[in-house]
Structures are given as C-alpha cells and as structure tokens.
Amino acid sequence: MTITQPDLSVFETVESEVRSYCRGWPTIFDRAQGSYMYDEDGHTYLDFFAGAGSLNYGHNNPVLKRALLDYLERDGVTHGLDMSTTAKRAFLESFRDVVLRPRDLDHKVMFPGPTGTNAVEAALKLARKVKGREAIVSFTNAFHGMSLGSLAVTGNAFKRAGAGIPLVHGTPMPFDDYLDGQTPDFIWFERLLEDQGSGLNKPAAVIVETVQGEGGINVARAEWLRALADLCERHDMLLIVDDIQMGCGRTGAFFSFEEAGITPDIITLSKSISGYGLPLALTLFKPELDIWEPGEHNGTFRGNNPSFVTAAAALDTYWTDGQMEKQTLARGEQVEQALTAIVQEAGEGAATYRGRGLVWGIEFTDTERASAVCRRAFDLGLLVETSGPQGEVTKLLPALTISPEELDEGLRILARAVRETA
Template sequence: MTISQPDLSTFESLESAVRSYCRAWPTVFDRARGSRMYDENGRAYLDFFAGAGSLNYGHNNPVLKRALADYLERDGVTHGLDMATVAKRTFLRTFQELVLHPRGLPYKVMFPGPTGANAVEAALKLARKVTGRATVVSFTNAFHGMSLGALAVTGNAFKRAGAGVPLTHVTTMPFDHYLGGAAEDFSWFERLLDDPGSGLDRPAAVIVETVQGEGGVNVARPAWLSTLAELCLRHGVLLIVDDIQMGCGRTGAFFSFEDAGIVPDIVTVSKSISGYGLPMSLCLFRSELDVWEPGEHNGTFRGNNPAFVTATAALRTYWTDATAMEKQTRAGGRLVEEALAAIAAEHHTEVKGYRGRGLVWGLEFHDRGRAARVSRRAFELGLLVETSGVHGEVVKLLPALTITADETREGLRILSRAVSETR
C-alpha cells in the first residue's frame, strides 16, 4: 500500500509552534468511529489515546450522537451560561440518580467552565475561601492543568516554567512509592503538621490524583489514599481528588477513589463526563462547603447544553448498570496487563516496569527516549499511543472503555511489534 505524504504546510505556516500531538502523529485526520480514526487518505489507526481520556465511550458513539443530533434538530439551547435549562435539569437529575445517590455521595454540583483546569481552579479557590487558609499540598509528579493555580499544584518543571511568574502557596509531598519504601507513608507530612516550628502553614487542602496519568501512570494504593483521607480529616484539611482523567469509569468504578472507600470533600471531573468529547467539567463538593456568593466564580461557557445532552445519554446508556460497565473495563484491563507482562518478560533488560488500573496502563523503559520511539513506530504500524512521565519515559495506554476484546488484542500486538522493532 502506498502511503501519501500528508500536506501539513497550512498547520506549519499558520498554527503556533505550541502544538504537540500532531508532531507525534504526522497525518491529517478526517473522521473517526468507535476506536478507530481515519486520515484524509483513508488510512485507519486504532486509537489507544481516546482524546487523552476524553472519549471513554469511543469516537462518535452512535447513541450519544443520536441524542445530540435530535437536540440540535429541535433548536435546543446551545449556550446558556448558568441559566436554568431543560438539558441541565435532566443532566442533574440523571447524575444524582445514577452516580451520586447510589454511592451515597453528598455533593453539590458546580459547573465552573468547560475544562478540567477550570474545575481545579474552582476547587482551589473554594478550599481557600472555606478555610481562610492559603497553602495547598500537592504531590510529586502531579499534573492538574495549565492555568496558574493548576500549574502551582503541578510537579512537572517544564510545564511550571511556562507560567512566567512565581507559583506560590503550595507545598509538595511525595506521592505513593516515590521514596521506594524508604520512609513510612506520610511520616514527613504528619511531622510537619504537628510541629509548630516546621514552617508549614496549616493547609487549606490537599489535592491528589489516585492515578497520575501525565506523571507516568503512577498508581496510588487504596490503603495510601485511605490513610491520606484520615490524615486530612484529623488535621481539618480538605481533601480534593482530581478525577479529571481517571473518573467516568477509567479505573473501573465511576470514580477512581471508590476502591479506597473514601469520600473526598471536593472532586473535579471533566474529560469524559460529556461522553462525546464536548467541553464540560464539574466541581463537586460537600453541601456544607457551598459558601459561594452568586456570580463569585463564573465563566461564559459553563453552560454547554449540548454537553449536558450527551452526558445524560452516556450515563443512561453505560451507568444504569454500573456493574456491567465495571466488569467490561476490568476485563479489558486484564488483557492489557497480560500483554504488558509478556512484553516486559521478553524485553526484561529494557523494560523497567508496567503498571495501571482498569483501562489506564503504562509501560516504562530504562532508556528514557525509548517510549517516544515506540510511540512513533506504533503510529507507523497504525496504532495511536502517547507517552507520559516527567522524562516521557512511559508509553501510556488509554483505550476507550467500549473497545472490543479483538480490538484490544490487535492494538497490543502492534505495541509488542513496535517495542521489538525499536532500540
């Protein structure tokens, strides 16, 4: 098959140099369905990226697409700020019925703006407003977004440098496994909190990802998360879980913190909450924390009604029976884990390790440049995978939760070949 060279001249001449994913995948995509994307020449690519976790139900999911098309055809409201609309009411009722109520979660729902970073900014602002304190504790290798508040609680030095101003009022603590078992979990943190001479101002909140996606697919143990929640409660510190990439079923349960048996004070949700890749985010918090004054935090695009429509359709389609969705995700995860174990065994001198939960997995190499080479070769073979980790040393797998077992196996065979064909 002859592959035509893509014409990227328009992007190179007119678009900013800040673009990144298109450099790793140099083609011009035209359409997508399910777990496959197609470029303008008709070549298919199996997608193990899923819009960086924004497409848990696949591209152009037919059920969600039908709901959206019907809504637009009847001239449903598209832009509503925070006005009351039928679409918003339906989403809120559905979210309460299928997500919050079954899990006993006592949350108010806030629509802070269309992106995950908007949700993080709202969470940080609310925590500071409620407690009257400024400091927030975050963790090594965390990633929470690219706006200033979110960058302040992000660990990556390259991303932080883009702020151009000091990123303050944050203290960083070691994430699970960061010290390799050399110290007891949270011993340093608790000592600082207990010692009035430590120099650590009592924090307003702790913000944590249960699985650090951009940080290298670092998985926190349920016991570590449970201990963190207990520490926060004991010291009067609010616990924020950033579930932007790992929520909406990515790790199995709807929320990634469910396996730890904790109830965070504040939760941020975005990416796949709309189900269709439409911009939407939520900031969830205990009702007693709802101390906002009307209009105190707002945004022009916080009322994306088409996203409410597709989000409602996604919840009704996939979360009416949460057990079935969880089983499907965990079964897919077992296929991935088995394949990564085989790759690691075959290339034991080159692979540093593999790790994950549900349908988020990472394959780490000793050679920090190897993951990028594997990703490039996988692209040439028709598979989209990205890299993560502070040095880009991890191949990160984020297939749609709706991917079939055959598609999963196909992608894993391509990945195995890409690893074998790179050095």
C-alpha cells in the same frame, strides 16, 4: 503502512508553535468512529489515546450522537450560561440518580467552566474560601492543569516553566512509593504539620490523583489513599480528588477513589463526563462547603447544553446496571496479560508496567525508548502517547467500549513496536 507526508503548510505557517500531539502523529485526520481514526488519505489508526481520556465511549458513539442530533434538530438551547434549561435538568437528574445517590454522595454540583483546569481552579478557590488559608499541598509528579492555580500544584518542571511567573502557595509532598518504600507513609508530611518550626503554612486542602496519568501512570494504593483521607481529617484539611482523567469509569468504578472507600470533600471531573468529547467540567463538593455568593465564580461557557445532552445519555446508557465497571476490569486483565509478555520479551531490567482498569503504562529504563515506541506504533497504525517527567512511559488509554478483538489488535501492534525499537 506507507504514509505520504501530508501538506502541513497551513498548520506550520498559521498555527502556533505550541501545538504538540500533531508533531508525533504527522497526518491529517478526517473522521473517526468507535476506536478508530481515519486520515484524509484513507489510512486507519487504532486509537489507544481516546482524546487524552475524553472519549471513554469511543469516537462518535452512535447512542450519544443520536441524542445530540435530535437535540440540535429541534433547536435545543446551545448556549445558556448558567440559566436553567431542560438539558441541564435532565443531566442533573441523571447524575444525581445514577452516580451520586447509589454511592451515598450528597455533593453539590458546580459548573465552573468548560475544561478540567477550570474545575481545579474552582476547587482550590473554594477550599481557600472555606478554610481561610492559602496553602495547598499536592504531590510529586502531579498534573492538575495549565492555568496558574493548577500549575502551582503541578509537578512537571517543563509545564511549570511555561507560567512565566513564580508559582506560589503550593507545597509538594511525596506521592505513594516516591521514596521506594524506604519511609513510612506521610511521616514527613505529618511531622511538618505538627512542628511549629517547620515553616509549612497550614494547608487549606490537599489535592491528589489516585492514578497520576500525565505523571507516568503512578498508581496509589488504596491503603495510602485511606491514610491520606485520615490525615486530612485529623489536621482540618479538605481532601480534593482530581478525577478528571481517571474518573468516569477509567479505573473500573465511576470514581477512581471508590476502591479505597474514601469520600473526598471536593471532586473534580471533566474529560469524559460529556461522553462525546464536548467541553464540560464539574466541581463537586459536600453541601456544607457551598458558601459561594451568587456569581462569585462564573464563566461564559460554564454550562454547555449540548454536553449536558450527551452526558445524560452516557450515564443512562452505560452506568445503570454495573456492566461497564465489570467490562472495564475484564479488559484491564486482558491488557495486563499482554504487557506481562511484552515486558518479559523486552529483557530483564529493560521495562516495567503498571496500571488499573483501562489505564496502563510501560516504563522503559532507556528514557528515549518510549517515544521511539510511540513513533513506530504510529507507523504501524496505533495511536499511543508518552507520559512521565522524562516521557519515559508509553501510555495506554483505549476507549472503555473497545472490543476484545480491537484490544488484542492494538496490543499486538504495541508488542511489535517495542520489539522493533529494541
């Protein structure tokens, strides 16, 4: 594809230097539908980025769009703080009946603010309030958000440096297989907890991602997650699962921790919970943890009514019959077959792959190559991003609603991009 460089002057002169994704995809997007985006010059791009996981049901999903348009057309409440509205009621009823009850979860639902980092901040604040302790344990290569509390439990040095102040009250521990299987799981963590001379302040909670998306598509084993849940219970620590990117079906089941058979004390959701790319975040917690005083945690945009409308429509459309989970796992097998061939063609030792459901990554031994693959893929009409502490992983995050044909198309482009950057 031949791309004429667009006039980006207003973005370069008015918008902050902090912008990032637009630098890797130097075009001006105009519209999007399903798994495709289109720029203002008419070029087509197959989207394996999905709004960083916020568009699990694709761009402008017609069922969700219809529900939203109908709501706006009748002048439904757009902004309501935490007032009771018909849109909120419909969402809460759907979430209870479609998500919580079938999984024997009785967690309370809190709307902490519009984004994932708001959900994490509320989770950390509540854990500390409940336990009366300050320390939180996180894991190497974790990513939990860009506000100060979330950054304190995030591993990436570049992102942490942006805080401008010391990030305290967080202690990292090795994620699953961080030490290449050389030590038993949690031996260091448990020794520190039991040793009165370790210097580790007793944690209020442990926060974990079952698959570290920004950290490089690091997949925790089910047995590792079960052992972590057991460790938390034995040492009176709350278990927080950050399911912001991996929840809402990304790994197959609605919650990514279901495969492990664990029940977290606190769960954070955002990104695709609205279903339409609209801002919405949830902090879920067991009823006995609901010790908030009214208004003790609040925010102007903590209950986005248009998001409630599309979220309820997504749950009622995709999560009542079990088909979405089966489809995602089938699509995941399709991706894994293609990545096996891509890695084999790349040559021994050049690359490895890993993932679950419809989140996958190719890690390159040459850490610069992942970025080169993403650039070449963009030239060929595919949107993919990098992840990992050095940007060494090319990350695949297509919509769950992508067709087998679209998935094959994108995987062929990816294979060509890998081949042409060797």
